Amino acid sequence: MDALRAIVAGTDLRSFARAAAQLGRSQSAVSMQLKKLEQQAGTQLFVRKGRTLVATDAGEALVAYARRIIALNDEAALALGATATTATVRLGLPQDFFEDVMPATLSEYSRLHPGVHVEVQAGPNHVLAEEVRAGRLDAAIAFCPESSSGSGGELIGKLPMRWMAHKSLVFDSRIDRIPLVLFDHPCLFRQSALSALEKAGKRWRVAVTTPSLPGIWAALRSNLGLAVRTEHGMPEGVQCSGEKFGLPKLPAISLKLLRSSNASPAAQDLCNLLEHETIRLVAPG
Numbered sequence: 464m465d466a467l468r469a470i471v472a473g474t475d476l477r478s479f480a481r482a483a484a485q486l487g488r489s490q491s492a493v494s495m496q497l498k499k500l501e502q503q504a505g506t507q508l509f510v511r512k513g514r515t516l517v518a519t520d521a522g523e524a525l526v527a528y529a530r531r532i533i534a535l536n537d538e539a540a541l542a543l544g545a546t547a548t549t550a551t552v553r554l555g556l557p558q559d560f561f562e563d564v565m566p567a568t569l570s571e572y573s574r575l576h577p578g579v580h581v582e583v584q585a586g587p588n589h590v591l592a593e594e595v596r597a598g599r600l601d602a603a604i605a606f607c608p609e610s611s612s613g614s615g616g617e618l619i620g621k622l623p624m625r626w627m628a629h630k631s632l633v634f635d636s637r638i639d640r641i642p643l644v645l646f647d648h649p650c651l652f653r654q655s656a657l658s659a660l661e662k663a664g665k666r667w668r669v670a671v672t673t674p675s676l677p678g679i680w681a682a683l684r685s686n687l688g689l690a691v692r693t694e695h696g697m698p699e700g701v702q703c704s705g706e707k708f709g710l711p712k713l714p715a716i717s718l719k720l721l722r723s724s725n726a727s728p729a730a731q732d733l734c735n736l737l738e739h740e741t742i743r744l745v746a747p748g
Contacts, residue, residue, distance in 0.1 A: 466496040467529040470508070473497070474526050475598050475725045477515040484599075500525070530725075537728045551580045552730040554737065555591040555603030555721075558676035559696050560745065564604070567740045572733055579729050589649060592616075595721040601730035604741055606651055607717045616719035619741050622693040624655055624713040626705035632686050634708070641708070642670035642688030644679055655713055656691040663711040695745055718745065 472482035473493070483493040501508050508522035518526055556565055569581060584591070584600065591603040609621060634642065641660065645653045660667050670688035673679055679690050680698050689704060691713060697703075705712070720738045723730065 466500055467533055469493045469496050470500065470522075470526055471529050471533065471725060472598065473509070473516060474518055474522075477517075479516060481597070481599075534728065550578065550727075550729055551582060552602075552727070552733050553582045553584065553600045554733060555584045555586060555594055555600045555605075557588060557591070557604065557606060558585050559693070560604060560741070561585065562696060563744050564737070564740050567744060568733070568737050571740070572736050575732060575736075576729055581733070587646075587649070588651060592721055595723050598723055598725060600721075601723045601726045602734040602737055603721045604737060605719055605721055607719050608651060609715045609717050616721045617738070619718045619720055619738060620745065621715040621717050622695065622745070623715050624652065624691050625694055625703045626656075626689050626708070626710045626713070627683060627692055627697065627701050628689045628704040628708075629683050629686050629700055630702050631700075632683075632689070632704070637709075641665055641667040641710070643667055644671045644673070644682040644688045644690040645669060646679065647672055647674045651716060652691045655716070659711040659713055665711070 469479070469482055473479040476482050479493050479497065480490050483490040497508065504521060504525065506521045507519055508525060509516045509518055511517075554565075554568075565583060569583075572579075572581065584594070586594070588605040588607065591600065591605045592607075594600040595603050604619070605616070607616065643656060645656065657667070671678075671682040673682065676696075679692070680701065682688065683690055683701050684698070689708070689710075693716065694703065704710075718741070720734065720741070722734050726734065
């Protein structure tokens, strides 16, 4: 079964080195499994084209059977309550959802699959999306531009972006340059803030940049400037301040569920729970 999982991962990732990393094995161990399968099949299963490995006709046939065998194996294990303790599913989330969506999802998932090890990764939206595409994450929630209907993923909802500041922040936007608290580039919220200000002819300056959401909230509580976020998870003392400072309106931002194409049944269960809890807690109706 391990060898079958290796060739499926190698096919999806177009690299057995990346497959080995995803499966937590050495590259030499995965290469030995591939050679053993080729010896048993009596034919070559993969050929190298440039830097990628491509399945031969025999390899494609074996991969198709391998997917079915793995799916049936996982389904049987789940049905019998015999999920291996070494099974791992990988989840990605923006930091916005670590206080509510993550604990709600993991609590229910651990009840359904007590033997599965869950890895949770935080990161920028573009990184989470790439990790799912590469098969290194089974599922992720990510913010996407409102107009990204054709970019893949399942739309969960659309959330309005807001200008935010601590309630005690004071400055005159007619005279002073607007102090901004921004995520590191690239960032959809950063891009939306700067684009809106440029279109409105507003003068601005970067007061703080940070790679983390706690850093954003800390800077706002310190009265260092304004940030653009959704209202979800807005801490005490921080408020929507666009109207107060005469700032331009902002568009909505889409929230999407991204699924890996080769997610196991256990990972699909996690995807479904993640979608349910995100809709319930973040984007109801």
